[in-house]
Amino acid sequence: MVPHLVTALSGPINELEERILDSMPAIERWFRLEWxxxxPPFYTSVDVRxxxxxxxxxxxxxxxxxxxxLTPEMLPxxxxxxxxxxxKxxxxxxxxxxxxxxxxRNTFYLANVLQLKRIFHMAGLNVRVxxxxxxxxxxxxxxxxTGESIVLEPVVRSKTRLGLKDFDPCTILLNNDLSAGPPGILEDLHEQYLLPPLHAGWSVRRKSRHFQSYEEVAKRFGKMLGIDPWLINPMFNRCGEINFAEGSGMDCLTTNVDALLTRIRKKYKEYGINEKPFVIVKADNGTYGMGIMTVRDTKDLEELSRRTKNKMAVIKDGQEVHDVIIQEGVQTYExxxxxxxxxxVYLMDRYVVGGFYRVHPERGIDENLNAPGAGFVPLAFAESTRLPQPGQKPGASAPNRFYMYGVIGRLAMLAASYELEATDPEAETYD
Known part of the structure; x- marks a missing residue:
């Protein structure tokens, strides 16, 4: 079930793959100590480039x-x-x-909910939606x-608990990112586990805070492995005073884009990379691939069309965009x-459980692929019986490449756990 993989297997990625495979015991021990x-967040997905x-x-x-x-082979x-x-x-x-x-009414999304229901049913739970x-x-x-069906039931809230008619759950699994903020019905629950916690929702989360945590993780991992953390870390800046609808705050955006492009050029020069650098500007609390644009030159910002400004101004649930993260663009040669x-990469608890390729025939290597027209090709990370094979020529083995994706996915998940600790309203370190 591993699709044919075409990759630009040149330069440091080969060295990186070799270093990661040679260091597998040290890497696994490092993760074990971190956990x-x-x-870890209850479940996570990570887009890798x-x-x-x-x-x-x-x-x-x-x-x-x-x-x-995910493929049926990944279900176990x-x-x-x-x-x-x-x-736990x-x-x-x-x-x-x-x-x-x-x-x-989004049946593709509901097929995902049905799959979650199936997974937890097989894990020994009575599951209702x-x-x-x-x-x-x-x-x-x-x-x-698919020919299957799913039943949605109205939730019932008592004074301290949430459930359904004749169904009192010990655990509530949210598959709703709470972009518009946590509804009162989910607050002040008594002796019920809410997974993930409310502060994992986009009303609290910020991409810039996540990538700040990721930078810390990448530096520590890079030091352990003896590599430049930049090879696994997208640099970023943030601008918190933009209003695309009114056209205000553009100076802040231009300055930060220019500064980041300069830093990327310096890195490209250091590594002898002849690509044109670019950045991705995204809503800092964005989701569903909304509020995203590619910028290759600050001149691009002067010439933004009304359509692009409108697209950037509002995201899911009508949330206006005032904060953006400016992220180093990473091409994808897959x-x-x-x-x-x-x-x-899909993860649950601290485990990589599978993944898929997001594919877009109408997008370029430097554009966001999470957009209408995207398709999905399932990807079996270990082909059930095939594990990474150290000693093979870098790039020769799909499981080796997938092991690398799993390492990057787990680093991002670890960064998310740092991030959730820092924003936990009940933690003493909350600022």
Whole structure:
């Protein structure tokens, strides 16, 4: 099930792959020690870009919504990881309530919810799906393109607990990223585990804070491995005073874009890379691939069309954009059926459980692929029986490349755990 992989296997990525494979025992021990100190997010997906000379995460999602894109071969891994995750949090758990996004009629998204239900059912839980969408007033069956169906039920809130009629869960799994803020119905729950916690939602999370944590992780990992952390870390700046609708704050954006492009050029010169650098400007709390644009030159910012400004001004749930992260652009040289592709790594608890390629035939190597028209090609990381093979020529083995993607995915997940600790309203370190 491993698709044919076409990659620019030149320059430091070969050295990086070799270093990572040679250091596998040290890497696994390093992660083991980190997880003794830090709690992994409940589940995570990480978008990875492979530029041939650099391999880095470009986005980390704490409410992953593409579980239906994993191969059936990966299901046992996800079930085992789900068992481990639940055991740690609520070993006596019997009932699990899944709360999805409110866009009820998106059947592709609901296929993902059904897959989550299947995973946790196999992990030994009674699983039902409860909607916080006020439009769902009675159990509603929705047919899916696969021929299966899913039942959404209205949630019932008592004074201290959340459940369904005749269903009292010990654990509530959110698959809703709370872009518009946490609804009151999810607050002040008593003796129920809410996974992930409310402060993992986009009303609190910021991409810039995540990548600040990732930078710290990459430096420590790079030091342990003896590599330049830049090879696995996208540099970034932030601008917090932009208003695309009114055209104000553009000086802040231009200055920060220019500064970052200058830093990237310096790195490219150091490594003898002849590519034209670019940056990606994204809403700092953005999701669903909304509020994103590629900038190759500061002149691009002077010539922004009204359409682009409108696209950048508002994201999911009508949230206005005032803060953006300006991220070093990482090209992707992965190709599937001649279309540009990027791997997306799926993790549960501290385990890599699979992933897929996001493929977009109409996008370039320096553009965001999470856009209408994207397709998904499942990716089996270990081909169930094939593990990484140290000693093979770099780039010769798909499992070796996938092991690297898994390492990058876990580094991003570790950064997310740092980030959640820093923003936990109940932690003493909260600022």
């Amino acid at each position: 003794m100190e830090h709690t 492979n530029a041939g000379f650099k391999l880095a995460p470009v986005d980390t999602n704490l409410y992953p919504g593409g579980w239906n894109n 891994l996800a079930v085992q990881a789900a068992m481990a995750a639940i055991e 949090i609520c070993p006596e758990a019997r009932n699990l309530l899944v709360i999805p996004e409110n866009h009820t 409860g909607s916080i969408n006020p439009e769902i007033k009675e159990p509603t069956t929705i047919e899916l393109p 190709r599937i059926h001649d279309a540009v592709a990027e791997p997306v």
